Amino acid sequence: MNKSILFVFLFIQTMMTAQLTERILSSEKWQFKNTKEQDWLSAKIPGTVHLDLMENKVIPDPFKDENEKKVQWIENEDWEYKTTFKVSAKELKHNHIDLIFNGLDTFSEIYLNGKLLKKTDNMFRKWNVPVKEFLKEGDNELKITFKSAVNEGKELAKKVPFTMPESPRSFVRKAQYQFGWDWGPRLVTAGIWKDIQLESWNFAKIETVKYHQNFSNEVLDFNFEIEINAQEAGDYRLNINQLNKTVSLKKGMNTIRVPYDMSGFKLWQPNGWGEANLHDFKIKLLKNKTALDQKNIKVGFRTVELVQEKDTAGKSFYFKVNGKPLYAKGTNWIPADSFSPRITKEKYRKLIKDMKEANMNMVRVWGGGIYEDDEFYKACDENGILVWQDFMFAGSFYPADEAFLNNVKEEVKDQVNRLQNHPSIALWCGNNEVDEAIVNWGYQKQFKYSKNDSLQVWKDYKKLFHDVIPNALQQNLTPEKNIYWPSSPSIGWGHKESLTEGDSHYWGVWWGEQPFEIYNEKVGRFMSEYGFQGMPSLEATKSMFSGAPDLNLQNPTVKAHEKHGRGWEIINEYIKRDYQLPTDFVQYNYISQLLQASGMRIAVEAHRRAKPYNMGTLYWQLNDCWPVVSWSSIDYLGNWKALQYQMKRSFEQQVILTDENDGNLNFYAINDGIKNFADANLEIKAVNFDGKVLKEVKAYSKEKSLESILKFDPIEIKNVITESEKNRTFLQLTLKDKEGKIIVINTHFFVKPKDLQLTKPNIKIKRISQDEIEISTDVLAKDVYLIGDIHFSDNFFDLLPHTSKKIKLSKPLKNIEVMSLWDTLQK
Numbered sequence: 153m154n155k156s157i158l159f160v161f162l163f164i165q166t167m168m169t170a171q172l173t174e175r176i177l178s179s180e181k182w183q184f185k186n187t188k189e190q191d192w193l194s195a196k197i198p199g200t201v202h203l204d205l206m207e208n209k210v211i212p213d214p215f216k217d218e219n220e221k222k223v224q225w226i227e228n229e230d231w232e233y234k235t236t237f238k239v240s241a242k243e244l245k246h247n248h249i250d251l252i253f254n255g256l257d258t259f260s261e262i263y264l265n266g267k268l269l270k271k272t273d274n275m276f277r278k279w280n281v282p283v284k285e286f287l288k289e290g291d292n293e294l295k296i297t298f299k300s301a302v303n304e305g306k307e308l309a310k311k312v313p314f315t316m317p318e319s320p321r322s323f324v325r326k327a328q329y330q331f332g333w334d335w336g337p338r339l340v341t342a343g344i345w346k347d348i349q350l351e352s353w354n355f356a357k358i359e360t361v362k363y364h365q366n367f368s369n370e371v372l373d374f375n376f377e378i379e380i381n382a383q384e385a386g387d388y389r390l391n392i393n394q395l396n397k398t399v400s401l402k403k404g405m406n407t408i409r410v411p412y413d414m415s416g417f418k419l420w421q422p423n424g425w426g427e428a429n430l431h432d433f434k435i436k437l438l439k440n441k442t443a444l445d446q447k448n449i450k451v452g453f454r455t456v457e458l459v460q461e462k463d464t465a466g467k468s469f470y471f472k473v474n475g476k477p478l479y480a481k482g483t484n485w486i487p488a489d490s491f492s493p494r495i496t497k498e499k500y501r502k503l504i505k506d507m508k509e510a511n512m513n514m515v516r517v518w519g520g521g522i523y524e525d526d527e528f529y530k531a532c533d534e535n536g537i538l539v540w541q542d543f544m545f546a547g548s549f550y551p552a553d554e555a556f557l558n559n560v561k562e563e564v565k566d567q568v569n570r571l572q573n574h575p576s577i578a579l580w581c582g583n584n585e586v587d588e589a590i591v592n593w594g595y596q597k598q599f600k601y602s603k604n605d606s607l608q609v610w611k612d613y614k615k616l617f618h619d620v621i622p623n624a625l626q627q628n629l630t631p632e633k634n635i636y637w638p639s640s641p642s643i644g645w646g647h648k649e650s651l652t653e654g655d656s657h658y659w660g661v662w663w664g665e666q667p668f669e670i671y672n673e674k675v676g677r678f679m680s681e682y683g684f685q686g687m688p689s690l691e692a693t694k695s696m697f698s699g700a701p702d703l704n705l706q707n708p709t710v711k712a713h714e715k716h717g718r719g720w721e722i723i724n725e726y727i728k729r730d731y732q733l734p735t736d737f738v739q740y741n742y743i744s745q746l747l748q749a750s751g752m753r754i755a756v757e758a759h760r761r762a763k764p765y766n767m768g769t770l771y772w773q774l775n776d777c778w779p780v781v782s783w784s785s786i787d788y789l790g791n792w793k794a795l796q797y798q799m800k801r802s803f804e805q806q807v808i809l810t811d812e813n814d815g816n817l818n819f820y821a822i823n824d825g826i827k828n829f830a831d832a833n834l835e836i837k838a839v840n841f842d843g844k845v846l847k848e849v850k851a852y853s854k855e856k857s858l859e860s861i862l863k864f865d866p867i868e869i870k871n872v873i874t875e876s877e878k879n880r881t882f883l884q885l886t887l888k889d890k891e892g893k894i895i896v897i898n899t900h901f902f903v904k905p906k907d908l909q910l911t912k913p914n915i916k917i918k919r920i921s922q923d924e925i926e927i928s929t930d931v932l933a934k935d936v937y938l939i940g941d942i943h944f945s946d947n948f949f950d951l952l953p954h955t956s957k958k959i960k961l962s963k964p965l966k967n968i969e970v971m972s973l974w975d976t977l978q979k
């Protein structure tokens with residue numbers, strides 16, 4: 153062949169293979185085994201060893217019966233996974249070939265064709281291993297071994313001269329909830345929990361894309377920061393949508409800033425304030441005319457500030473979004489499965505849609521779980537749900553030796569680079585309840601620490617959460633996104649300052665067994681946790697059984713699906729305070745859900761009435777990781793518990809709330825939206841349970857415009873109803889705007905549910921279509937519960953006397969059973 157033809161041929165061939173190619177190795181045939189055994193079994197990647205053992209029928213489903221106990225041996229074993237994949241001669245022609253491990257859980261060794269390439273020790277890191285020199289044409293064997301994280305953790309714990317609480321969990325950089333929680337089983341797993349890619353490339357590739365957005369007077373100065381790894385210096389081209397730019401790169405890492413004109417952009421708004429507008433960008437890297445690499449990102453333009461200003465009470469704590477104070481409403485998120493790799497995109501999307509539908513605008517990703525999957529954040533971006541992102545440390549002390557700190561530094565870098573472009577992420581928080589654990593949980597005494605040990609723990613805490621993590625954030629995050637808060641809560645609930653500054657977890661209800669009404673007093677600046685347990689739906693309860701369900705509170709399976717030591721006792725105690733304790737299982741399930749919902753309603757209403765002193769309320773917790781009695785508002789199967797329906801009502805953008813004080817009724821109209829209401833006025837009717845209007849009064853306010861909160865002059869209760877009517881009457885509150893249009897309606901009851909003098913309602917259900925019904929009643933039907941394995945557009949609601957309501961069904965259902973509070977009363 154003529155030399156120049158040969159050159160042209162080689163050039164064309166290189167250009168043909170120039171584009172970065174990515175192969176997902178997870179789809180190859182994988183096998184796994186216990187290192188002690190001979191036989192290999194089939195495995196699914198991404199996954200966990202528990203899922204593979206289940207799939208191969210080696211273990212029963214740990215979510216069923218009392219099987220959790222039967223699978224505990226797994227955490228003490230070592231495991232190996234292997235696959236064989238083919239590499240073509242063409243692929244091998246690439247100058248660079250990398251294996252990228254997006255998630256290995258946790259203590260692994262990676263072998264390619266028998267050669268040890270890497271040891272890993274952090275589930276939350278991404279490992280990039282250059283492998284060109286170890287690959288061969290044809291079959292290649294990739295083997296990954298996993299050591300027992302429990303055993304490894306025990307070894308690491310020996311290096312600390314005192315007993316650490318929650319050892320060995322806090323020594324291993326692994327999802328902490330796997331070690332068991334008060335809502336989760338202990339399933340300490342291992343495996344390849346995220347995809348593995350084989351990436352082949354030439355010349356250069358894009359490592360990261362970040363963006364900077366700075367607003368001054370609503371003018372946006374926007375530019376990209378692109379990190380390119382060039383293995384050959386020279387001129388390259390960058391295409392960003394319509395923009396073309398030549399860049400000359402040096403060999404190695406290059407950081408390029410590219411200004412981009414974004415005039416005419418639309419703001420990203422949180423749920424309730426408008427559209428969560430996202431703008432698409434395709435960032436292409438080219439050499440001559442050949443595309444080398446491409447990254448696609450969605451950008452949401454918004455500003456977020458955390459405002460903390462000294463005031464007479466303490467210090468404010470609220471988010472300003474796009475320049476306006478935002479009242480944060482939402483919840484806490486835990487991993488949606490004990491085996492997180494099996495959480496589907498649909499499950500993420502549904503749970504986040506459920507938050508949006510329930511009028512939430514913020515979710516806290518709790519620090520005992522995982523940095524969530526990209527799908528989670530994408531769905532939050534699209535639905536206008538802001539994210540309070542904890543780093544993954546929870547409820548313990550953590551070591552701070554050099555190896556641990558370096559490991560965390562890299563973890564922060566990987567996660568921040570993966571996540572920072574999501575407009576939904578509002579704040580990065582160091583940990584969940586680690587400060588609180590050190591200061592308030594008495595471990596130092598329990599484990600007989602010397603003064604020096606205690607000092608060391610505090611020094612280590614400071615190093616990790618006040619130095620290493622914020623520094624790593626600063627190095628990797630674009631400055632306008634860098635909002636860091638070391639610990640949630642900032643001050644434990646036993647201290648009065650927890651209610652005057654920072655964020656607060658109030659656990660006097662449940663843990664302190666105080667009555668729900670205490671929520672009216674214990675209002676902090678930003679309530680990031682508070683909660684109460686309720687049973688999951690009947691369907692989720694039935695799913696606890698492998699065979700025919702035995703719905704009985706004494707059944708060991710039912711008992712095993714409550715992980716809080718005193719859970720049942722606490723629920724029963726609180727039921728007795730407010731309801732009658734049912735003996736029937738279905739009624740118990742229903743009442744436990746009502747109890748949870750009414751308790752949380754008291755909390756949320758107290759928080760909202762205290763606006764703007766309080767500027768956020770995130771109840772504990774949205775979801776479950778298995779079928780369990782817990783604080784969640786949505787159970788493991790995705791069913792809305794009474795709490796989720798209640799939160800939807802309680803989080804309405806405009807609400808009219810009341811409280812009773814010294815024989816007076818106070819009224820608060822609250823508006824969290826951006827629209828103001830002029831001349832808001834309030835009509836109050838006292839109505840008995842048969843529907844008779846006993847009295848009508850108007851409430852007055854000095855101010856008229858409902859911008860944020862409007863307090864009305866108090867009304868003496870005795871001017872509205874007599875003492876003896878209190879158990880047979882409710883107030884109907886109607887807030888109207890100046891045109892007389894209804895802004896919102898609410899009700900107020902005077903006595904506890906158990907003291908209500910209810911009469912039997914005649915509830916009728918009329919079919920409107922396959923997926924719609926109309927439900928009506930004669931007298932007050934309190935807490936109507938529609939029973940069925942489907943989603944009802946509303947449930948656990950009060951049906952006022954002589955009213956009806958249309959309800960959508962998620963799918964047709966033949967028999968709809970219905971229950972109301974009256975059915976649970978002893979007659």
Ligand code: BMA
Nearest residue numbers: 333334335547584585657681
């Ligand atoms: C909070 C959380 C969790 C726990 C919950 C209920 O403090 O941070 O650790 O599950 O309490 O007890």
